[in-house]
Amino acid sequence: MKQFDEQATQRLFEKNLITENQFQEIETYRALGIFSLNAELKLFLYLSVLLFTSGIGILIYENIDTIGHIAILSILLLVIVICFYYCFKNSKGFQKSETTFEHPVLEYLVLAANILTCIFIGYLQFQYKPFGEHYGLATLVPTIVSFFCVYYFDNKSVLTIAITGLAAYIGLSVTPQDIFNDSNNLYASQNLSYSAVMLGVLLILWTIYSNRVSLKTHFGLIFLTFALHIISIASISNLASYDMLNWMLFACVLVASTFYFYKASYENKAMSLYVFMIIYGYIGANIILFRIFENIDFSDIWELFVFLLPVYFIGSIVMFIKLIKNFHKEIAE
Numbered sequence: 641m642k643q644f645d646e647q648a649t650q651r652l653f654e655k656n657l658i659t660e661n662q663f664q665e666i667e668t669y670r671a672l673g674i675f676s677l678n679a680e681l682k683l684f685l686y687l688s689v690l691l692f693t694s695g696i697g698i699l700i701y702e703n704i705d706t707i708g709h710i711a712i713l714s715i716l717l718l719v720i721v722i723c724f725y726y727c728f729k730n731s732k733g734f735q736k737s738e739t740t741f742e743h744p745v746l747e748y749l750v751l752a753a754n755i756l757t758c759i760f761i762g763y764l765q766f767q768y769k770p771f772g773e774h775y776g777l778a779t780l781v782p783t784i785v786s787f788f789c790v791y792y793f794d795n796k797s798v799l800t801i802a803i804t805g806l807a808a809y810i811g812l813s814v815t816p817q818d819i820f821n822d823s824n825n826l827y828a829s830q831n832l833s834y835s836a837v838m839l840g841v842l843l844i845l846w847t848i849y850s851n852r853v854s855l856k857t858h859f860g861l862i863f864l865t866f867a868l869h870i871i872s873i874a875s876i877s878n879l880a881s882y883d884m885l886n887w888m889l890f891a892c893v894l895v896a897s898t899f900y901f902y903k904a905s906y907e908n909k910a911m912s913l914y915v916f917m918i919i920y921g922y923i924g925a926n927i928i929l930f931r932i933f934e935n936i937d938f939s940d941i942w943e944l945f946v947f948l949l950p951v952y953f954i955g956s957i958v959m960f961i962k963l964i965k966n967f968h969k970e971i972a973e
Contacts, residue, residue, distance in 0.1 A: 685748045686797070693755045700763070709767050716760045723753035731793055738858050739794045750793045754801060758782040779809045791856060799859060803843070803866045810835045830886060833874045837893055840871035844900070861910055864901070868913060871897045872920035879927040887931065894924040909971040911964075918963060922956065 652658045658666075700712055727750050732739050741747055765771055765778035783805030790799045811832055847863045850856060875894035881887045898921040905914035 685745065686751075689748050689752045689755070692752060693759065696756070697759060700759075713760065713764060713767075716756055716763070720753055720756050720760060723749050723756070727753060727793060734792050735794075736853075736855050738856065741793075747793070747795055747797070750789055750795045751797045754782075754786055754789050754795075754798045757785050758801070758805075776809055779805055783809060790859070794856065796859065796862060799862050800866075803863070807836075807839060807866075807870065810839060830878070833878050833890070836870050836874035840867040840874070840897075843867040843870075861908055861913070864904055864908070864910070864913060865916075868897070868901050868916055868920070872916070872924070876920065876924050876927065879924060879931065891924070891928055894920070898924070905967070906971070911967065911971075914967050915964065918960060922960075 696716070727746055730741060730743070730746050732741075761778055761782045765775065771777040771781075783802055786798050786802035786805055789795055790802050843863045844867050847860045847867075850863075851860060872894065875890045875897065878886060878890040879894070881890070898917055901913055901917040904910070905917060
């Protein structure tokens with residue numbers, strides 16, 4: 641990393657984008673060996689929030705008969721109100737551009753309040769069923785609250801919860817174990833697969849709209865990341881379908897998705913989008929090739945395939961590394 645930084649600074653100097661005096665000041669500063677603990681401290685704050693909310697969940701589970709439902713809900717509501725009170729009191733209000741709290745601890749207080757709200761509504765629905773049998777509303781309500789917190793307080797951590805809640809509302813599994821499990825609904829229901837693709841497209845369209853109106857444009861990468869995973873996983877899971885029309889449809893969706901995110905990764909200079917785009921595209925391409933040739937008899941040349949298979953995988957790894965290096969070089973320039 642240090643070598644890349646030095647090379648980038650050298651290129652800026654060679655292109656006359658910085659003066660010789662600025663170049664020397666940068667080199668002198670780097671020679672001091674000063675580093676920031678900002679990321680580490682924020683990580684500890686994030687872990688603290690997770691441990692705190694997890695502890696409350698464990699406390700409720702182990703003492704539910706002793707404490708009582710009303711007391712638990714009252715304590716949860718009180719903590720939520722206190723958290724949101726301090727957040728609203730110290731926030732700068734809604735702004736279309738990126739904003740931050742004066743103290744970073746308040747950002748994690750928003751996260752804690754949002755997680756506790758999800759716990760409160762879920763527990764309330766489980767115990768007293770205020771939404772009746774409409775369990776989807778118990779997911780939709782905290783999702784709406786999460787999106788409000790995202791845009792009002794400008795909180796990226798809450799945004800991941802909001803998008804996950806939106807995916808859960810339409811019935812998508814959000815854990816890797818569920819996604820790739822044979823019993824997952826993506827395999828069993830084509831309608832759910834269509835809903836997943838539509839959700840991914842909706843996230844893309846919202847990102848495009850937000851960029852046009854300059855509404856929290858720094859959220860764009862998160863929306864695109866979720867869209868990439870949702871569309872690609874839904875498409876790949878349906879490439880094994882025995883319905884030829886359905887198979888061809890999702891093959892086209894995957895090709896279109898790969899092309900779009902290829903362009904989006906360059907526009908956003910996002911290495912994460914580029915890497916996962918290649919991985920999903922590679923998996924999908926191999927499945928499509930297998931489906932194309934599955935009915936062809938290769939028994940006479942199977943020895944050739946056994947010989948070429950290691951070469952194919954080694955070549956794929958070399959090509960993957962080369963693509964990543966070229967991408968990094970292009971976005972650095």
